[in-house]
Amino acid sequence: MAIREIVQLGDPRLRVISVPISEADFGGTDLKELLTDLLDTLHEFQRIHGTGRGIAAPQIGEARRVVRIDSPDFSYVMINPEIIWASPEMFEVWDSCFSYWGVVFLVTRHREIKVAYYDADGCRHILHARDDLAELLQHEIEHLDGSPAIDQLVPPDKIMTQAVFAATKGR
DSSP states (O other), X not given: OOOOOXXXXXXXXXXXXXXXXXXXXXXXXXXXXXXXXXXXXXXXXXXXXXXXXXXXXXXXXXXXXXXXXXXXXXEEXXXXXXXXXXXXXXXXXXXXXXXXXXXXEEEEEESEEEEEEEOTTSOEEEEEEEHHHHHHHHHHHHHHTTOOGGGGTSOGGGOOOHHHHHHHTTO
């Protein structure tokens, strides 16, 4: 329905723990609009920057447990995603984020994970993800938990985008 503004690092909305979608919300207009807005916003970012694979609802100011993944290799609507298993094997990967675009940083991720989630129709799925998809899902689920990936590097209250810094003078 709409391309939404992406919430930037330093905005307190990125630090809110998202609330689960209730069973009553499945099939409702609000959830459908949120899913459409996530996809439209993701596609606009991809169009402008030529990259990007996923977006979480907090990145458009919605503290709800919803993730939209859309890339040439995989596409998912994930409602109330939860990592239910993570491999002990870890790997390092360069990460970036729409909410602090222009910053790239090295993080350590589980090589494989299993994620339980619901699709837009309310059907439960379990996805076994490896490598790139596992890394992406860990990143997006961290957004739902109010903990952007960059928190692995610095104290959460000590980093923000230039635009947020200019608007708040670092307060």
